[in-house]
Amino acid sequence: MIWLGVGVVRVLAESIVVAGPAGVSVRTRLKHLTPGDEEVLRQVGAHLGSLASADLKQRCADGTAHSAESWAVHKRALTGKSSSRWAGSITKASHDQWGLARRGQHAHIQNLQAGIAMISQRLSLPIGAKGSKRAPGGYGSQREWFAKSRRLRVLQDRLDAQRADYEAGRVRAVRGGKGRARNRHHLSEAELTQEQWRQGWEAARWFLSADGESGKRFGNETIRVTPGGDVSIKLPAPLAHLANSPHGRYTLTGPVAFAHRGDEWADRVTSDRAVAYRITFDPERGRWYLTAAWTTPPVQTVPLAAAVAGGVVGVDTNADHLAAWRLDPHGNPVGEPRRFAYDLTGPATHRDAQVRHALTRLLHWAARHHLAIAVEDLDFTAETTREKHGRRKRFRHLIAGMPVAKLRARLVSMAAELGIPVVAVDPAYTSRWGARHWQKPLTTSRRTPTRHDAAAVAIGRRALGHRIRRRTAPPPHDRSDRAGHRTAQAGHGTPGCEETRPRTPGPRTRSAGPDPGRKRATRTPNTVRDVRSEQEWIQHPLLLTE
Known part of the structure; x- marks a missing residue:
């Protein structure tokens, strides 16, 4: 645990590559x-x-x-x-x-x-x-x-x-x-x-x-x-x-x-x-x-750095669908978010078939792009008590209905057959921080990501070793970059990610145009010049005597 002065915050567990089935x-x-x-x-x-x-x-x-x-x-x-x-x-x-x-x-x-x-x-x-x-x-x-x-x-x-x-x-x-x-x-x-x-x-x-x-x-x-x-x-x-x-x-x-x-x-x-x-x-x-x-003999798991070298697919598990988003090695979302829906109503055979179908589509998409899969290491064993959420029956049923164990077992076994690494990350604050720091920046006129899509980005960034929270802007004392870049998704030492700003002719302020000298020659004053500014200033000799 870490003491931050205002409360105790849990320590995030390290991301691991899940071992294959035995x-x-x-x-x-x-x-x-x-x-x-x-x-x-x-x-x-x-x-x-x-x-x-x-x-x-x-x-x-x-x-x-x-x-x-x-x-x-x-x-x-x-x-x-x-x-x-x-x-x-x-x-x-x-x-x-x-x-x-x-x-x-x-x-x-x-x-x-x-x-x-x-x-x-x-x-x-x-x-x-x-x-x-x-x-x-x-x-x-x-x-x-x-x-x-x-x-x-x-x-x-x-x-x-x-x-x-x-x-x-x-x-x-x-x-x-x-x-x-x-x-x-x-x-x-x-x-x-x-x-x-x-x-x-x-x-x-x-x-x-x-x-x-x-x-x-x-x-x-x-x-x-x-x-x-x-x-x-x-x-x-x-x-x-x-x-x-x-x-x-x-x-x-x-x-x-x-x-x-x-x-x-x-x-x-x-x-x-x-x-x-x-x-x-x-x-x-x-x-x-x-x-x-x-x-089967235990499969030697690859190191985490090698597993996520080509990027990951962040997957957020929900009661009725899997929200997924592809991320490059620098933690930037690529393309559009994907959703793999399943229906968990009906007999057990139908539910199992729905889960397998959704995972099959997810794995085939990850295999086409040679990506690892990042999922949350969920465990609701401590959340099954009915007293935790009180009268929120729908939320209790939502948690109880999520096929966490079945999804985890199916995903690991099916991914091992395709040779796709599965990375398990700590689930702390992924939904909250993802919605706060990624849902609005990723919203465009043609795309409105959900909270689950933003959580998938947060999960993928945690698997890659990046921070979930975006870098905050410096204090707005001026418009220069003396306080640092506004936002940067890649590290400072990563080549090709942040280049120098291209040189723009003219002053770097918005108050003047790109070529103010050309207009200054033909410009006529619109105000009356102060007469006192034309007079020469002379110090009185009496002020120099004792």
Whole structure:
């Protein structure tokens, strides 16, 4: 923090080049399955799902006392009911789900603490006290104050209960999803019948996931996919009588093919490198899907100076569009601002498609001009408390609806495929300073940039290492340049950016014309000359005597 005499101002974080993704996941559809194939998949998924549910219950009961020894005990207990590899995948999935629930519990505690601090601060102020830009004021009425005081007690009780669970290592996880379990009691609101809900609930609780193994045949011994697309599954011990292939395996009828990253997948399979597979079922469409995933070696990120050497595209993330503006290496906006809109209404598949389409257009535009992309390192985890913005429900919904995490993950993975560097900058004051210092100067008779366009310029300048605020004009004591240049976007040592002013004949003032001598010869005086100016001045001799 920096103390400036009037308050504390946060220190801006350094801009960094975002590292690329560490893994790849592709999905394809299992086609041409016979009723026998589907029945085998259902039985295997239901059997392994029951084992996974019991193992997750035991993992949650262990809490923070879980160790490698207890892990080995759980795995040996599951091996006899399935296989050693299925047992390893189940225990690993249970541990990962416990860890995810643990992190969510910690985030919930932070959210409760933020809400309690905000309510306590507003309750300490007089009723009707005005707030500032940084902090809200007091509550508007005695009734609202009383209601918030009661809510403060409720939040404190919740915080105490969550802290007790966190210290004891207790988490609450639901295989199949908490939302799907809640829909069982609200079928009419979810527009589901009991049979539809039962199908979705059972399909979500099935377990058909297998981790890959390097050096094994085709990279996975449990769910094996050959380069030709033949899929076979190692059956658990109780279901070994359903095998139609040697060594207790069941081979599905229809072959598969990966349209996206198929060459990479084929290279890994033929070289026996690890590939993890997961089989899922969509009850609404009645389709089976196969997902393949593998890790990729970490990509060496380029230095920041090399990434922004050719300029950047500043991108401002909003609830319904991406505002982008191209900047040259000196921080000057080039061309016109661009807007890439998306619609986040509707189902999750539609929202994801909208985000991917907007990012695709943005990346193709940046690739054509060989530019890096500068984005804000947004994180709204501390802003999700409903108490921060009070009654501003629309603004709260606006923040909650921004796909920050999805955009960030999609942008990084898609940019890595095209070789486009992504620079993350500190989001502090970009919208405010951009609107103050860039919105008006960039406005012309044919272009009216928005506040978001100006924010994109601010983001790009911060990624380039330039100041967002424009250089202010010197004091207007005269019209010369003795106080320095009025505005300059490039540095003083950058050649070719600020040349000397061209020599203009004549005086440099606007009070006289370019050639005043020519007019002075023919000009006649319009005023009467003072007679005293024609007389010679003589000093009186008496003034020289003592």
